[in-house]
Amino acid sequence: MLVHICCAVDSHYFLEKIQEEFPNEEIIGFFYDPNIHPYNEYRLRYLDVDYSCKKLGIRLIEGPYNLEEWLKKVKGLENEPEKGDRCTVCFDDRLETTVKKAIELGHDKFTSTLLISPKKSQDKLEKIGAELTSKYDCEFIFRDYRSGKGSQEQGLVVKENSLYRQNYCGCLFGLSAQREHQDKVMDEMFNPISNQILPESIESRLELYKKRDDLEEKNIPYKIIKQRFLNYRLMSGITKIDKKIIPSYFLCYSTLNRNSMNGRIEYEKDEIAYLNRDEVKVLSLKSFNEIGNSTYQTVKDLMFNPPTFESELNIRNKVTNNPYGLSTILVVDELIDGKYEIELNALIYEDVKEVII
Numbered sequence: 001m002l003v004h005i006c007c008a009v010d011s012h013y014f015l016e017k018i019q020e021e022f023p024n025e026e027i028i029g030f031f032y033d034p035n036i037h038p039y040n041e042y043r044l045r046y047l048d049v050d051y052s053c054k055k056l057g058i059r060l061i062e063g064p065y066n067l068e069e070w071l072k073k074v075k076g077l078e079n080e081p082e083k084g085d086r087c088t089v090c091f092d093d094r095l096e097t098t099v100k101k102a103i104e105l106g107h108d109k110f111t112s113t114l115l116i117s118p119k120k121s122q123d124k125l126e127k128i129g130a131e132l133t134s135k136y137d138c139e140f141i142f143r144d145y146r147s148g149k150g151s152q153e154q155g156l157v158v159k160e161n162s163l164y165r166q167n168y169c170g171c172l173f174g175l176s177a178q179r180e181h182q183d184k185v186m187d188e189m190f191n192p193i194s195n196q197i198l199p200e201s202i203e204s205r206l207e208l209y210k211k212r213d214d215l216e217e218k219n220i221p222y223k224i225i226k227q228r229f230l231n232y233r234l235m236s237g238i239t240k241i242d243k244k245i246i247p248s249y250f251l252c253y254s255t256l257n258r259n260s261m262n263g264r265i266e267y268e269k270d271e272i273a274y275l276n277r278d279e280v281k282v283l284s285l286k287s288f289n290e291i292g293n294s295t296y297q298t299v300k301d302l303m304f305n306p307p308t309f310e311s312e313l314n315i316r317n318k319v320t321n322n323p324y325g326l327s328t329i330l331v332v333d334e335l336i337d338g339k340y341e342i343e344l345n346a347l348i349y350e351d352v353k354e355v356i357i
Helices: 008-021 039-056 067-073 085-105 122-136 150-160 172-182 202-217 285-292 299-304 309-320
Strands: 002-005 028-031 059-062 109-112 224-241 244-246 260-263 265-269 272-275 281-284 329-332 340-356
Touching (some): 008 039, 028 085, 039 059, 109 122, 281 285, 281 309, 285 299
Parallel strands (some): 002 109, 028 059
Antiparallel strands (some): 224 244, 224 340, 265 272
């Protein structure tokens, strides 16, 4: 039996039940989810499914990540609600690809872990499965493992196995509608030009669950817990001196009261300039290198190859004695005595992140 898998949160319990009910079947997992966006989220979910399948002794096959083809299929349905027509098209695509793969592998049965997801319509999935059974002469196994205490048992399995519990279905359109309804920042779609790993970004989650896998392999005890914290995202920042734009790098947690300011150097010490407005500090690259023990040659080099987020917090702490202070701290190649004009668009918001202890 080939089992289409959408994510480990939905698949682990479902696969356990399938193994119990069909002990003589060769169960193979098929991860085919071109709807998942962005790509690092796709990689994270695949990593988690691979981890889950290894625990269950199930062979896993990865399907193609043909996002562009999927986008063409759902064109015009971008604003459909969850469980609407866009989801139907998505089900059609993933289940038909699954049944074709099942036949290719010589299987006579197929199913999908989408059946256990509380955000998916079982009626639609059962109907599509029946149509594909008739079309391809390969039996769709419909099972409702979420009724009764199924959802509760599934939740316990997720906790016991430290699985990644994602907070959106996977597709861009579902995510954007969900975040708009929640009035939350859609930070899943932030991709800084510096490639710096930001707090509670998909990239940071990917690193965390890679560490989980490593601890599991080494049989080292651990636990994943959640922590509330104040998150930060820099949208844009520009620095002008005497009306000329210069390369500048804004340290994390830099903010301005009105997103813009202009001022002059009021005091200078150890290659750090203190402007006369909005508590702005300006570091020369030389000072930044000394404080951060780095060897950047230019600010442009710093912009595209920054230190870690944690290193920036340490530098902020050394400058202001407060790692989470909100004063703007920017780095320039050299301090210039002139009129500084700064435009800064940044977001600060409450968030929750997972950490391993």
